[in-house]
Amino acid sequence: xxxxxxxxxxxxFAVLTALVSDRNARQIALLGAVAEWILSIVAIYQxxxxxxxxxxxxxxxxxxxxxxxxxxxxxxxxxxxxFLTTTVMPFIVYSAFNRTIRNAGMYFALMLAMQSALxxxxxxxxxxxxxxxxxxxxxxxxxxxLIWGGQGRQRITFKFFIYTLAGSLFxxxxxxxxxxxxxxxxxxxxEFYLVGASLPASKQLVxxxxxxxxxxxxxxxxxxxxxxxxxYVNAPTQGTMLLxxxxxxxxxxxxxxxxxxxxxxxxxxxxxxxIILSVISVVYGSMMALTQQHFKRMLAYSSMGHVxxxxxxxxxxxxxxVQGALYQMVSHGINVVALFFVCDAIFSRMQTDNMRQLGGIxxxxxxxxxxxxxIVLGSIALPLTNGFVxxxxxxxxxxxxxxxxxxxxxxxxxxxxxxxLRAYQQMMxxxxxQLTESFxxxxxxxxxxxxxxxxxVLFFGIFPNTLLHFxxxxxxxxxxxxxxxxxxx
Amino acid sequence: MKELIVLSAxxxxxxxxxxxxxxxxxxxxxxxxxxxNIGLCVYDFGNNEQVFGMLVLDRVPLAFTILFSFVAIVWLxxxxxxxxxxxxxSDYLSLxxxxxxxxxxxxxxxxxxxxxxxxxxxxxxxxxxxxSDRYNVKSNEAAFKYFLMGAFASGFLxxxxxxxxxxxxxxxxxxxxxxxxxxxGISQQLLVIGLLxxxxxxxxxxxxxPFHFWTPDVYDGAPTPITAYMSTIVKIGAVAGFFxxxxxxxxxxxxxxxxxxIIAVLTIVLGNVIAATQSNVKxxxxxxxxxxxxxxxxxxxxxxxxxxxxxxTIIWYYLAAYCFASLAAFWILMLVVKGKEDNDIxxxxxxxxxxxxxxxxxxxxxxxxxxxPPLSGFFAKYFILxxxxxxxxxxxxxxxxxxxxxxxYYYFRIxxxxxxxxxxxxxxxxxxxxxxxxxxxxxxxxxxxxxxxDIIFQFVLTT
Numbered sequence: 001x002x003x004x005x006x007x008x009x010x011x012x013f014a015v016l017t018a019l020v021s022d023r024n025a026r027q028i029a030l031l032g033a034v035a036e037w038i039l040s041i042v043a044i045y046q047x048x049x050x051x052x053x054x055x056x057x058x059x060x061x062x063x064x065x066x067x068x069x070x071x072x073x074x075x076x077x078x079x080x081x082x083f084l085t086t087t088v089m090p091f092i093v094y095s096a097f098n099r100t101i102r103n104a105g106m107y108f109a110l111m112l113a114m115q116s117a118l119x120x121x122x123x124x125x126x127x128x129x130x131x132x133x134x135x136x137x138x139x140x141x142x143x144x145x146l147i148w149g150g151q152g153r154q155r156i157t158f159k160f161f162i163y164t165l166a167g168s169l170f171x172x173x174x175x176x177x178x179x180x181x182x183x184x185x186x187x188x189x190x191e192f193y194l195v196g197a198s199l200p201a202s203k204q205l206v207x208x209x210x211x212x213x214x215x216x217x218x219x220x221x222x223x224x225x226x227x228x229x230x231x232y233v234n235a236p237t238q239g240t241m242l243l244x245x246x247x248x249x250x251x252x253x254x255x256x257x258x259x260x261x262x263x264x265x266x267x268x269x270x271x272x273x274x275i276i277l278s279v280i281s282v283v284y285g286s287m288m289a290l291t292q293q294h295f296k297r298m299l300a301y302s303s304m305g306h307v308x309x310x311x312x313x314x315x316x317x318x319x320x321x322v323q324g325a326l327y328q329m330v331s332h333g334i335n336v337v338a339l340f341f342v343c344d345a346i347f348s349r350m351q352t353d354n355m356r357q358l359g360g361i362x363x364x365x366x367x368x369x370x371x372x373x374x375i376v377l378g379s380i381a382l383p384l385t386n387g388f389v390x391x392x393x394x395x396x397x398x399x400x401x402x403x404x405x406x407x408x409x410x411x412x413x414x415x416x417x418x419x420x421l422r423a424y425q426q427m428m429x430x431x432x433x434q435l436t437e438s439f440x441x442x443x444x445x446x447x448x449x450x451x452x453x454x455x456x457v458l459f460f461g462i463f464p465n466t467l468l469h470f471x472x473x474x475x476x477x478x479x480x481x482x483x484x485x486x487x488x489x
Numbered sequence: 490m491k492e493l494i495v496l497s498a499x500x501x502x503x504x505x506x507x508x509x510x511x512x513x514x515x516x517x518x519x520x521x522x523x524x525x526n527i528g529l530c531v532y533d534f535g536n537n538e539q540v541f542g543m544l545v546l547d548r549v550p551l552a553f554t555i556l557f558s559f560v561a562i563v564w565l566x567x568x569x570x571x572x573x574x575x576x577x578x579s580d581y582l583s584l585x586x587x588x589x590x591x592x593x594x595x596x597x598x599x600x601x602x603x604x605x606x607x608x609x610x611x612x613x614x615x616x617x618x619x620x621s622d623r624y625n626v627k628s629n630e631a632a633f634k635y636f637l638m639g640a641f642a643s644g645f646l647x648x649x650x651x652x653x654x655x656x657x658x659x660x661x662x663x664x665x666x667x668x669x670x671x672x673x674g675i676s677q678q679l680l681v682i683g684l685l686x687x688x689x690x691x692x693x694x695x696x697x698x699p700f701h702f703w704t705p706d707v708y709d710g711a712p713t714p715i716t717a718y719m720s721t722i723v724k725i726g727a728v729a730g731f732f733x734x735x736x737x738x739x740x741x742x743x744x745x746x747x748x749x750x751i752i753a754v755l756t757i758v759l760g761n762v763i764a765a766t767q768s769n770v771k772x773x774x775x776x777x778x779x780x781x782x783x784x785x786x787x788x789x790x791x792x793x794x795x796x797x798x799x800x801x802t803i804i805w806y807y808l809a810a811y812c813f814a815s816l817a818a819f820w821i822l823m824l825v826v827k828g829k830e831d832n833d834i835x836x837x838x839x840x841x842x843x844x845x846x847x848x849x850x851x852x853x854x855x856x857x858x859x860x861x862p863p864l865s866g867f868f869a870k871y872f873i874l875x876x877x878x879x880x881x882x883x884x885x886x887x888x889x890x891x892x893x894x895x896x897x898y899y900y901f902r903i904x905x906x907x908x909x910x911x912x913x914x915x916x917x918x919x920x921x922x923x924x925x926x927x928x929x930x931x932x933x934x935x936x937x938x939x940x941x942x943d944i945i946f947q948f949v950l951t952t
Contacts, residue, residue: 063868065799065946066875103845132862139861143852147841147908154905165861165897169890176878 002043002055003074007119009036014112022104026097029108033090040086067186068128076474080326080467081122081253084333085246089115092241095341098445114140114242121250127175127187138164141242145235156234160227163217171214174207196262197485208266211259218251219307222281232300237344244303245337249329255314256322261478264486275315279408281308286415295353295423296343305412306332312409313394321397322475327468328390338375338453345446349439355423360432364439369428371450376424378457380417386460490540492554495526496593500586506579519582520565523558530555543600549801552949553596553729560721560812561589566927567820568714584614595730601650601660608646611726612639619711631710638703646690652683662737681744688745694727695782698755708775717819720778721812728785732804735789749790754888756783761892765899770822771832781811788873791880802949803872810865810938817854817931821847824920837903839912846925848907853932855900860893865938
């Protein structure tokens with residue numbers, strides 16, 4: 001029941017937020033996000049004590065005519081995703097506090113509604129339910145980007161929508177296909193594992209490709225990424241945070257718990273190619289990030305590089321790779337939210353994020369520059385920051401699979417350091433110019449934001465096991481299960 | 490029987506309201522009567538009442554009756570200003586009520602005279618209603634066109650019924666169930682051709698391709714309230730009548746499956762593709778209604794003998810999802826273009842700034858029509874596709890999915906206009922709180938049906 005409450009609470013607050021006046025909307029929304037966070041921490045604490053408790057499962061009939069159940073369950077793997085979602089959400093809501101927003105009530109309501117959908121995606125153990133939540137998450141973010149986005153948003157958001165909708169339709173066809181092959185006519189995840197694994201290899205490959213399209217578009221992986229940079233740059237800051245911080249993790253998470261265990265032979269046949277695509281994604285994203293003048297666009301490409309590495313780590317399918325991917329999803333979520341908030345803080349003062357025009361901000365605001373530096377270090381994976389743990393595990397995992405792939409994937413760390421430090425240097429160091437002289441010191445609200453995020457960056461860099469021990473056993477089981485099937489045949 | 494009496498009584502009551510001078514309270518009376526009708530249907534559920542061997546009130550027809558009564562109530566509330574604007578209140582209302590009698594006959598008949606009577610009782614009042622904007626050339630043209638084409642289709646229908654009678658020696662459709670085609674000997678051609686002619690006539694009424702040419706002109710020419718009526722209640726009648734016939738003659742479905750599949754696919758593709766080229770929202774909705782009719786025919790064409798009732802529920806669900814969304818869309822269209830010359834998409838520009846509630850409800854309605862989860866339009870399409878895939882018709886399923894992607898395109902044109910474009914003018918859009926409440930109710934229904942479709946299925950299948 002607790003797990004049902006986790007999914008429902010944000011939507012309740014979304015309705016409340018939409019009903020109150022625009023002036024009070026943000027307080028209600030923040031209250032909702034914090035309440036949800038507390039609830040999730042209580043849940044994780046309880047889970048630590050008794051993981052198999054009935055609190056973490058909710059199972060009831062839903063659409064009985066097709067055998068779909070409303071089945072959500074918290075386990076060691078999606079616990080990390082739940083933690084990520086509920087933890088960054090208060091920051092995302094709070095980041096909009098001192099900004100003027102038209103129709104604020106609806107803005108925050110959509111954000112909270114999206115949180116419900118995201119939690120649903122992570123917790124669902126029924127393929128139909130998973131699909132519905134997956135699509136449900138798309139609507140709020142589409143509207144957020146459409147209504148509050150920048151110039152040219154009609155075209156950009158439409159492209160984003162059509163891309164993801166087309167991907168999901170392929171997934172839907174694959175789900176129906178598996179369902180038709182399931183004599184029990186249910187969408188249960190465990191049954192889908194059995195049904196998928198029993199298909200002949202060629203059919204598994206087809207199913208793999210259909211799912212891969214949906215997930216690769218969402219992540220995004222080269223060459224299905226073309227919607228991403230424009231959408232990130234164009235969407236309002238909170239929309240970008242939701243997209244890059246949480247939503248793209250949907251795809252990577254779905255690779256781990258839905259795609260690979262469901263069609264092990266399909267994975268075995270395709271893994272070489274999808275790993276190459278992921279590595280291309282890493283190199284391409286990082287190279288593109290190097291060439292950008294605008295900070296927000298640079299972050300968009302850097303994000304693509306990081307998630308490419310995550311996807312590669314998943315596809316090599318060993319303990320380090322998958323654990324690293326899960327941990328890096330959490331770290332990247334925290335870091336990228338922090339970075340986009342840095343971008344927002346700068347843009348709201350300077351009206352530009354062109355790094356060439358900025359410089360010397362350190363001289364006007366030292367606190368800001370120190371906090372920013374820690375976030376940058378987290379994002380370039382310095383030891384003792386959260387980024388290090390994830391990337392180290394990922395690299396370790398990929399190395400076991402193939403040295404050359406690991407060498408290319410490792411470029412993300414080198415190039416990442418290059419473009420992040422260059423960006424930091426261009427904006428913060430150097431002489432203060434006419435523009436940056438007027439840089440107002442960061443406000444208390446911003447200090448709280450940065451302080452909280454920096455604390456998370458350091459905490460999860462120093463104590464990675466707080467989260468990693470939850471997912472270790474389930475990940476081991478999943479990996480063994482897949483290897484058993486793929487080695488037998 | 491009680492339902493039929495209630496509906497007819499409401500029609501007669503509306504007629505005499507003028508003479509007996511209770512015109513002012515006739516609208517609430519009619520609405521109360523329709524609510525009573527819903528109550529009676531719920532009461533009768535599972536009784537399988539037979540009416541003179543001509544009508545059988547089993548579950549699916551009663552569910553359809555509940556649906557069209559409810560839609561009629563919403564439609565009456567939505568058009569209360571239109572209906573009471575001039576001295577024609579009782580004329581309009583009686584025409585509407587009589588056509589509802591036709592819908593009722595179409596949903597429940599087992600006797601083919603009832604089929605014919607149903608079609609005619611449904612159609613004739615609608616011919617008049619389409620032309621009710623007497624001084625408007627387009628409205629006159631639409632009525633005339635609809636009447637001519639409709640009369641033509643009725644001819645086909647009669648001819649078909651005669652042929653079937655020739656083979657069967659009876660008007661009762663139920664007799665077809667117990668007999669196999671070979672026992673008709675020489676007259677089996679008569680039966681096949683007869684049912685084919687009925688199929689064509691009903692396709693016309695449902696505006697299925699290639700019998701759809703009247704639809705855009707008539708929908709465009711008729712006053713918008715009447716267009717809303719035609720695209721919801723008339724459609725319920727036509728689809729229910731079609732489903733009734735072909736769920737009773739399942740044994741012969743093999744002969745028509747290919748014809749029906751061709752009609753269905755043509756309808757889905759043509760409806761959606763042409764809709765994408767329209768800039769007039771009324772015509773756009775007309776073409777989209779053609780596309781949706783195609784989906785419903787697809788559901789009927791892939792009927793499983795063992796799942797006849799489940800298919801009925803699926804069609805019911807589709808109709809409900811489609812009607813609620815359509816009503817909301819037409820309602821908002823009426824509010825938005827009130828007092829304006831045209832129905833262009835540009836009229837929706839910036840609606841979110843002017844009237845956020847309307848924009849949000851319209852978005853929900855359009856997303857549901859486009860089949861985006863978790864709105865009811867998604868499961869409506871999904872159930873139909875499951876039926877199709879059970880028949881292993883994968884190509885048809887893919888075509889249907891691609892056509893609905895095209896559908897998403899033109900629905901989104903309206904959504905984008907509402908949320909981003911700058912308004913054409915600064916005119917206020919007046920919306921009463923009743924309108925708002927009912928529109929929000931429709932949106933909530935679309936959402937609730939989508940989140941918990943089981944409620945409906947449990948009710949119809951197990952009560």
